[in-house]
Amino acid sequence: MSDLFFDANLLGELDRLQRQMTNLFAGFPASLRATRFDAFPPINIGTTDESVEIVAFAPGLDPATIDVSIDKGLLTISGERKRIEPESSDETRVYAEERFVGAFRRVVELPQPADPDKVNARYVDGCLTISVGKSEASKPRSITVQ
Template identity: 60%
Template structure:
């Protein structure tokens, strides 16, 4: 028999503490409807031997409304996504909103070997694809031994 005896259930106390900490620091959302902290547009960042590839998933945006710029090693994607309006003009009282609308700005720090003079951007099927070239000095090269 154990000499240790708790007057309350220790695990329920830990669970209550965990819930309070999650509420204090934002916690994990229980569903997509409560996730207000996620950034828009969502991005994938990758690299090839010659380029840094960024894909921003931004459906429903007029490509002319997108602004892409590079300054001091920071790539900025900005624009505005209009809210979906009903055809008959009647206002809708929402009880859940999963689609972001409004102005946005994403800033992505690029590696030091990114060349800001070699940038291409294209928008196709709701995806903004940005390709940033790498500086020649950062590319791997073979050295011949003499």
């Protein structure tokens, strides 16, 4: 026979914990909440009145090997990060590797006002910066009261 007893309010406590976790992550876009924290490349997403700004931190990549595409409101960043071999003799043995190596793919859901025809991407100092313009109808404007 087991000596394990559950408090009658265990399910209530689990429900409370779930509500607290939901509130904790409520400010993040759904596309970021759904990804692992160790996903590559890590990204930041922000917005201005004119555009949606995405910065992917991907040092050590050749810009020609990075693929950026938009389809049905989803921005996809993909590519492959190659292994860097040490420049020493055959006697070198690796005992720790922390640098991500291999194919990667990140998909970000863009907000409704993003215009897929207004995209600019540049790679500088290990950062891929993607700017997606907003549609004219979604931009703030002043309305004259008559």
